[in-house]
Amino acid sequence: METRILGKTGWEVGVIGLGAWNIGGQWGEVTEGDALATIHAALEGGVNLIDTADAYGIPPGRCEELVGKAIRSWKQNVIVCTKVGEYAERYGHPLSYRTPLHVTLCCEASLRRLGVDAIDLYLCHIGYLDNPSIFLEAFSELKKAGKIREYGISAHYPEVVERFNKEDACAVVELDYSIINRRHERELLPYCLEHNIGTIVRGALRRGILSGKYQSDTRFSDSVRKVWNSGRGRDTYLRMLDIVEQLRFLESTERSMANAALQFVLANPAVSVVLAGAKTPEQAKSNALASGGRLSAEELAKIGSVVREMEAIVLDH
Numbered sequence: 001m002e003t004r005i006l007g008k009t010g011w012e013v014g015v016i017g018l019g020a021w022n023i024g025g026q027w028g029e030v031t032e033g034d035a036l037a038t039i040h041a042a043l044e045g046g047v048n049l050i051d052t053a054d055a056y057g058i059p060p061g062r063c064e065e066l067v068g069k070a071i072r073s074w075k076q077n078v079i080v081c082t083k084v085g086e087y088a089e090r091y092g093h094p095l096s097y098r099t100p101l102h103v104t105l106c107c108e109a110s111l112r113r114l115g116v117d118a119i120d121l122y123l124c125h126i127g128y129l130d131n132p133s134i135f136l137e138a139f140s141e142l143k144k145a146g147k148i149r150e151y152g153i154s155a156h157y158p159e160v161v162e163r164f165n166k167e168d169a170c171a172v173v174e175l176d177y178s179i180i181n182r183r184h185e186r187e188l189l190p191y192c193l194e195h196n197i198g199t200i201v202r203g204a205l206r207r208g209i210l211s212g213k214y215q216s217d218t219r220f221s222d223s224v225r226k227v228w229n230s231g232r233g234r235d236t237y238l239r240m241l242d243i244v245e246q247l248r249f250l251e252s253t254e255r256s257m258a259n260a261a262l263q264f265v266l267a268n269p270a271v272s273v274v275l276a277g278a279k280t281p282e283q284a285k286s287n288a289l290a291s292g293g294r295l296s297a298e299e300l301a302k303i304g305s306v307v308r309e310m311e312a313i314v315l316d317h
Helices: 020-025 032-044 060-071 100-114 133-144 158-164 188-194 232-245 255-265 281-291 297-306
Strands: 003-005 012-014 016-018 049-051 080-084 121-122 148-154 171-175 199-204 273-277
Touching: 012 016, 016 020, 016 032, 016 281, 020 032, 020 049, 020 273, 032 060, 032 281, 049 199, 060 080, 060 100, 080 100, 080 171, 080 199, 100 121, 121 133, 121 171, 121 297, 133 148, 148 158, 158 188, 171 188, 188 199, 255 273, 255 281, 255 297, 273 281
Parallel strands: 016 049, 016 273, 049 080, 080 121, 121 148, 148 171, 171 199, 199 273
Antiparallel strands: 003 012
C-alpha cells in the first residue's frame, strides 16, 4: 500500500485507513467474529491506521473494545486513533467536559477498552468547539504522562482548528471531505498543508452512498442513516443519489465506484490518509485496493463539472 507522512507526527501511514464506527452496531448488526475478521482483513491489505471513538458502538465504547481485541493478536505495528467528546451524546446523555479531569477519565476508560498503555492519536470529537482550553490542557498533561502520543481534533470549521492549533501543537485534523462535500478545499485543507498538520479524511463514501449500491427505493434501518428515509433527509438522499448516477463513468471492471471516491480524496495533496468504513472482510479488502489506482486529470475535471458547488451537500457527522 502507498504510504504518506502524517504531518508533524512523522509517522508513515497507509493512505487507506479503517474507519471502525461501522462494526459496533450503529450501522446494523455485526457479530464480534465478523468485526474482528473485518479489522484483520484491513490490516492484511496494508492498512496500519484504525480510527474509532469512545462514542462509537452499542453500547458506547463497543468499537474500542473490538479494535482492542483485534490488534492484540496482530504482531505488526498499528496506529490507533480514538476520539473523546461525544460519549453517550447519541443517547441523550452527553458528558459536560467542564474540566480537564473529564477528558482524563475518558482517556483512562479508552485505554482500558483498547487494552493499550498509550493511545497513539487522541482527538477532540467536538467539531464546533468554541473554547479548546479544557481539551488542550488535558491533552498536554496526558502526553507528558505517556498516556497519549499525539493529539488533534475532528473538526467542522477552519476557525476551530486555528484556535486548537494556537501553540502549533495540533498534530492531526480529522475532517469530512468527499466528491460531494468539497467545502474544505477552500480553507481547512490548505491551512493543514501550510502548518504541517496531518489530515485524516472521514466521510469519503458519504455514509456509503458513494459506493453506488443504493437506489431511489432504498430504505435504511440503521440508526445512522434512517434520517434519509423521510422529509428533508429523504430529499437530501435523492439529491446525492442523482449526483452518484452522474458519476457512474468512474466505474470500470478494474475499479469500483467506492474506490474511485477514495481515490478522489487522495488526489488532494493535503490529504494524509482517507478512512473507509467496512462491515465485512470483503469490503475491507476492496477498500484497501483503492491505494493502487489514480484518477486521471480528465476524470477529475469531469467530476468538477458534475459537482459544481463545493458545498453541494453537507451532513453532520
